[in-house]
Amino acid sequence: MDENGQVVTDARSTAWDAYSQSKPQRRKTNAKGETTWFNWTQYPDHGPGADELMLNPGDSALDLGCGAGGNAAHLAALGIKSVGIDLSAKQLDKARERWPDAAGMELHQAEALAYLEDTFTIFDAIYSVFGAAWFTDPGLLLPIVRARLKPGGVFAFSQRPRSTGATAARRRTSRAGPRRTQPSSSGGTTNLMCGP
Numbered sequence: 083m084d085e086n087g088q089v090v091t092d093a094r095s096t097a098w099d100a101y102s103q104s105k106p107q108r109r110k111t112n113a114k115g116e117t118t119w120f121n122w123t124q125y126p127d128h129g130p131g132a133d134e135l136m137l138n139p140g141d142s143a144l145d146l147g148c149g150a151g152g153n154a155a156h157l158a159a160l161g162i163k164s165v166g167i168d169l170s171a172k173q174l175d176k177a178r179e180r181w182p183d184a185a186g187m188e189l190h191q192a193e194a195l196a197y198l199e200d201t202f203t204i205f206d207a208i209y210s211v212f213g214a215a216w217f218t219d220p221g222l223l224l225p226i227v228r229a230r231l232k233p234g235g236v237f238a239f240s241q242r243p244r245s246t247g248a249t250a251a252r253r254r255t256s257r258a259g260p261r262r263t264q265p266s267s268s269g270g271t272t273n274l275m276c277g278p
Contacts, residue, residue: 105150108150108152108180109126112126112127113126113127114127117159118152118155118156118159119131119152119156120132120152120153120156120157121152121153121211122134122211122240123240124212129240132153132156132157132160134236134238135157135206135207135209135236135238136207136236137157137160137162137206137207139160139161139162140161140162140163141162141163141206141207142162142163142164142165142203142204142205142206142207143157143162143163143164143165143205143206143207143208143209144165144166144167144203144205144207144208144209144230145157145164145165145166145167145209145210145211145213146167146194146208146209146210146213146214146215146239147167147168147169147194147210147211147212147213147214147215147216147217148166148167148168148173148174148177148189148213149168149170149173149176149177149213150173150176150177150180151166151173151174151176151177151178151180151181151184151187151189152177152180152181153166153209153211154166154177154181154184154187154189155177155180155181155184155187157187158181158184158185158186158187159184161186162186163186164184164186164187164188165187165188165189165190165203165205166187166188166189166190167189167190167191167192167194167197168189168190168191168192168213169191169192169193170191171191174189174190174191177189194210194213194214194218194223195214195218195222195223195226198223198226198227198229198230199226201230203230204230204231204232204235205230205231205232205235206231206232206235206236207231207235207236207237207238208227208230208231208235208236208237208238209236209237209238209239210238210239210240211239211240212240212241212242213239215237215239215241216239216241216242224237
């Protein structure tokens, strides 16, 4: 946002807006018949659930790159104060259309680093499912995520499988705190980092 509170559109938000138009709205129910659910992977009904965030009703969570809001809506349905940010206004429009009555969910169009720098909120968990943790320099992101987590809070993210050249970024990530990696049968991983 600029100094007048207006959202500034750049090439990144334009690209994510275009991506949003190519993706259908999230299904009304998953394979278990649930109307909200947490998805860590790009595959439907696959991977661990929201329990990886170790949250209880009344806790707070921040989704860095919430897209169409499915994970944030699920946490809100569990009684979590759920905040989602995304660069794409079109993705956020889809979230508001799909989850109009999600009590406890708030959505903001923002870039991850800017939001984290501007907020005074301290969260119980911060997570990113193929979102900002995948696209943001960990040297910039991890210190500010840690500053916005409560002691013992969780930072969790999913990403594509490791590729050549990713080793240095992975090493930098592991220095920020203890990490548990959960392999998935799709070849991706869910990385969990616990705060101080």
